[in-house]
Amino acid sequence: MTEGPDATRFGELVRLHTQGRHFLDREEERRLLEDGVTRYRLRLEEARGIVRAAAAEGDMSLEHEVNASAVQLLKTMADRRQRIARRDFDKVVAFYRARAGRNLTPTDAQRRVKRLMEESDLKPARSGRILRTRRWYRQIAE
Incomplete structure (x- = not known):
């Protein structure tokens, strides 16, 4: 899977949103996924993967x-x-x-x-x- 500029920008948004947090509830995760699908034109699986990667990187629980x-x-x-x-x-x-x-x-x-x-x-x-x-x-x- 090649990561385009939209995926990179979405990844930055997710890292910014989750910075310093240890827990991401369902509503916040849903909002991030909606942004990834609508604003950044990613597939749901791609957006979910980016959120999970940011959670793992930041030692955060979903x-x-x-x-x-x-x-x-x-x-x-x-x-x-x-x-x-x-x-x-x-x-x-x-x-x-x-x-x-x-x-x-x-x-x-x-x-x-x-x-x-x-x-x-x-x-x-x-x-x-x-x-x-x-x-x-x-x-x-x-």
């Missing part, structure tokens, strides 16, 4: 990649009834924050992991010493 890793981790930690224990949920939240470069607050990371659990049809396990409830999970704001 939200969809972090989500995929977190879902796999959740599925690995689930019991045979597809339930996630609170302790395991907290581990996945810590993993998510570490991959996102700690730019996310713990509350935001909990919300994102909860959404991933719901999208993957995983359920919270009961937790507690005396009264075993799912209250810990319900308290995570949507």
Whole structure:
């Protein structure tokens, strides 16, 4: 694949936009890809490759990649009834924050992991010493 002037200019735009960042969420990635396709006349695969290369170069995580890793981790930690224990949920939240470069607050990371659990049809396990409830999970704001 030969890199033309449009691809070079788009690459510079992506590097400028992602400079000093550790996490690129879906909306920002979509905006960059739209710019690459519309303004710089690149194919979607080319634009996506340039964004991924810039992310790898800048040691930055892309939200969809972090989500995929977190879902796999959740599925690995689930019991045979597809339930996630609170302790395991907290581990996945810590993993998510570490991959996102700690730019996310713990509350935001909990919300994102909860959404991933719901999208993957995983359920919270009961937790507690005396009264075993799912209250810990319900308290995570949507």
